[in-house]
Amino acid sequence: MTRVALIDDHESVRLGLEAACANAPATDVVFSGSTVTEYLGWRSRSRASPADVVLLDLTLGDGTTATENVLNLIGDGSSVIIHSVADRPAAVREALAAGAAGVVSKSARIDDVLSAVRTVSRGEPLNNVEWASAVEGDREFADAQLSARERDVLRLYAAGLPLKIVADRLGVAYSTAKENITRVRVKYVEVGRPAPTKVDLLRRAMEDGILAETSADAPPSDSERSK
Template sequence: MTRVALIDDHESVRLGLEAACARAEMMSVAFSGSTVTEYVDWRALSRQAPADVVVLDLTLGDGTTVTENVRRLVLDGSSVIIHSVADRPAAVREALSAGAAGVVSKSSPIGDVIAAVRTVARGEPLNNVEWASAVEGDRAFADAQLSARERDVLRLYAAGLPLKVVADRLGVAYSTAKENITRIRVKYVEVGRPAPTKIDLLHRAVEDGILVEPAADPGDATRGR
């Protein structure tokens, strides 16, 4: 029996997947919810084993990033399939880099999603069209390889906060935060994705799933350089 967890902040999507899993042989839905935190809390309270496969929405409404969510689930012992509208290839590539087993488009027939779950549950690679499209010509996913601290700095700074406020929130010196921004810009240049301005950094953060969407009007994003 393959135990599946469904994590998507759109209830209608979850209900459709739940019904499909219920019809599938040797498959059951162990959990259905809108955030990874809900799933982790459920695991802790119920003392249930990790789901064999987690079908995860690419972008959740709680402000978490796809990297955070995928890594959390993989470290917990589950395989992860990204269930995405597939219109943000950079974020899909980030999910694959974080350890997701594959991606299935939300436009795919429900039977394809079930087949993907079975494939991943068997430990086989999910080399489908969506996966190929996400990694085509990736040049190592054009990943700037930002550290966890650099990602934290970029998330706050690109959202529109002045650098001094970013430093205060993270408990680091202003000079440290400034050095982080300099290194971030250098790393993006090295992978062919330059970000010389704060607006450019905002675009890179959104492309890479570090920000779900701009938290401030683009006109405000130039403040605090």
């Protein structure tokens, strides 16, 4: 069962999402409200576990910013999907940089919204037209100044290879590959795009087009992935 919280200052939007989630299998709306403060207050009073996924409107009426809302929700233990109109790419990029798992337009079909919730609840990166448009519009957002070696290590590691296999593929010591991944994480933090987990590194590699780079390296085999 995926526990979902809806935070939007438009009641009609929340009611529509509540109805859709009620009809969706394995989806439970545990909170519906207009601000992140209300949600966190409910959490404190009820001592309920954090929602697995929060559908968050980009701009709320209480004057809070996308960055602080996303950071507060992630810090509380939830994944965040921005659910908003697609005419504010700069604000969307701000939310993504703060750690939001992705963005779904309010004009999207409800099935697409529910699909996004399921994807993020599984810990998978959410990639869609809205997400791609927001990233493509700002190359500074997508540039962590990685070296060629760091890009090679990240590409193989994010593609699913264990770090030891990455080292073997590149002909370097395991400690060298590990140091490269550490430097990659530090560089992403420095540009406001932290990547503490392997899923986060996959998202960063996709954002920067690193997984799409051509290489003589063959895709990882099933035996390599299992090591």
